[in-house]
Amino acid sequence: MRRSELLIKQVRRATENEEFSNQTGIVDEEILQYLNDAQDGIYSIIQSQFPSMFIKEKETDVNAQTESVSLPADVYNESRLSKVEFSKSGQARDYYKLDSGFTDERLNGNAATPDFYIRRGREILLQPKSQSTGKVRFEYQRNLQRMDKRRGKVSAVTLDPVTLTITSLTIDTSTITNEDIEEIQNLEFGCIVNRLGVIQMARLPIESIDINSGVVSFFSGFTYESTETITVGDYLVGGYYSSSHSELPDTCERFLISYSQKRVLSRDSSNDAGDAKSDMEEMRADIISAFAQPSGDINEVPVTDYDYLDFY
Numbered sequence: 001m002r003r004s005e006l007l008i009k010q011v012r013r014a015t016e017n018e019e020f021s022n023q024t025g026i027v028d029e030e031i032l033q034y035l036n037d038a039q040d041g042i043y044s045i046i047q048s049q050f051p052s053m054f055i056k057e058k059e060t061d062v063n064a065q066t067e068s069v070s071l072p073a074d075v076y077n078e079s080r081l082s083k084v085e086f087s088k089s090g091q092a093r094d095y096y097k098l099d100s101g102f103t104d105e106r107l108n109g110n111a112a113t114p115d116f117y118i119r120r121g122r123e124i125l126l127q128p129k130s131q132s133t134g135k136v137r138f139e140y141q142r143n144l145q146r147m148d149k150r151r152g153k154v155s156a157v158t159l160d161p162v163t164l165t166i167t168s169l170t171i172d173t174s175t176i177t178n179e180d181i182e183e184i185q186n187l188e189f190g191c192i193v194n195r196l197g198v199i200q201m202a203r204l205p206i207e208s209i210d211i212n213s214g215v216v217s218f219f220s221g222f223t224y225e226s227t228e229t230i231t232v233g234d235y236l237v238g239g240y241y242s243s244s245h246s247e248l249p250d251t252c253e254r255f256l257i258s259y260s261q262k263r264v265l266s267r268d269s270s271n272d273a274g275d276a277k278s279d280m281e282e283m284r285a286d287i288i289s290a291f292a293q294p295s296g297d298i299n300e301v302p303v304t305d306y307d308y309l310d311f312y
Contacts, residue, residue, distance in 0.1 A: 001253045003197060003244045004149045007035060010257055015264040026267065028149060029183065031260055035147050038259035039246055043144050045288060047076060055082060056142040059135050061090075065111050067129035069136050071122050073203070074241060078122060080141035086114045086126070090135045101127060144247050145191075145199065148237040151184055152176030154192065155214060157230045164223040166204075171214040171236055180238075181209045188219075189240040192230045197245025201228040255283045 001007075008031045012018045017026050046053055058072045075081065085095040099116040106118055111131035118125040126136075152171035160167050184190050184206055192201040205219040216236075237244050246256065258280040 001246045001248060001250050004032060004035060004147045004246075005244070007253070007257055007260070008032065008149070011035075011260045011264060014257070014261050015268065017264060017268070026264060031264065032147060032149065034260035034263040035246075035256050037263075038256040039144060039147060039248060039252075041259070042252055042255055042284065042287060043248065045284070047080070047141055049288065051080070051082075051141055054142055054144070055139060057137065057139050059137050062086075062126070062130050062134045062136055064132050065129060067125050067127075068120075068123050069126060071124065072138055072140065072142075074143045075138075076141040076143050081119070081138065082141065083139040084117050084124060085137040085139075086130075086134060087137065088113060088130075088132060088134045090133070095135075095137055098126075143241065145241055145243040146239045147246050148239050148242040148244065150175075150235040150244050151180040151190070151238055152209075152214070152236045154230060154232055154234045154236065157232060159224075159230065164226060166218065166222070166224070166230070169216040169230065171209060171216060173211065173214040176209070176211070176214065176236075178211055181211060184209065184236070184238040187238045187240075189238070191237050191239060191242045192234045193237055193243050193245075194231075194234055197243040199241075199243055200234055201230050202241050252287055255280065255287055258283055 008028055011031050011034075012020075012026075020026055043054075054076075056072075056074070060069055060072075062069060071078070071081070084098045084100075086098055087094040087096075098114060101116040101118050103118055103120070105116070105127065106125065107128045109128060112128040114126040114128060114130055116127050118127060124136075153175040154169065155172040156168065156170040158167040158169075159165075185208060188205065188207075190204045190206045191199050192204070193199050201224050203222075204216075205222050206216060207219050208217045209215070210217075235244060246252070248256075262280055
């Protein structure tokens with residue numbers, strides 16, 4: 001899917017809203033909100049009807065005597081866990097499935113090898129708590145990245161790979177405006193993406209950006225993940241988990257544009273809003289139909305016991 005600036009431009013052309021300023025007209029931030037509303041709406045339908053379409057897996061290290069393990073930050077609706085597994089050795093071949101339990105079943109005795117887990121808010125409780133180090137593997141429906149636009153281009157960066165901290169980050173001042181800085185500071189977070197919108201580093205707690213030098217200041221305590229990085233030429237976008245591109249497939253682009261056009265036309269009190277709504281409903285039905293059969297392969301009876309296999 002094309003990046004958000006191009007979608008915004010298309011919406012403006014279709015609704016004759018190409019002339020605007022900070023004082024008059026419909027600003028980009030409003031159209032971005034409409035695009036995100038459309039993304040949320042179509043994604044919610046896809047997830048409810050075809051929950052296996054956007055599955056993600058993540059491993060988390062567990063220390064000895066650990067009971068509480070935080071859920072991944074991008075679990076959809078903070079609730080959509082598909083499977084939780086535990087490996088005492090941390091090796092992939094030793095993972096086994098943990099059953100889901102209830103709070104009344106919570107064990108308060110000695111640590112041992114976990115047998116099941118209990119959901120509690122944004123975490124799970126291993127039962128019993130782990131007596132040794134290991135790993136938990138989550139399989140879950142994930143949130144989509146929020147759509148934002150490119151706010152600035154990275155001109156210089158220094159990372160500390162030992163402490164996993166950002167020593168310095170500078171944005172090219174010719175690519176960022178005061179309005180962009182204000183929006184990012186209001187959000188208090190930013191992400192770094194490459195030209196295709198792939199997140200390179202997420203959840204940067206941005207305190208301020210100097211409009212004259214482009215130097216970015218961060219709130220204390222931030223460390224990035226070992227798999228993350230920043231490269232000169234990457235782009236800064238606003239938000240906790242955001243990108244310049246939607247993760248939905250190209251077939252959904254027309255719906256995002258149509259929905260945003262309808263919202264803009266309604267705001268302008270245009271008679272064309274009714275026609276836009278009709279087109280949008282047809283697109284929604286067509287997209288859902290396209291997702292109805294994601295694979296033409298035959299589903300066999302699932303195998304969960306591999307003890308009989310020689311390679312296992």
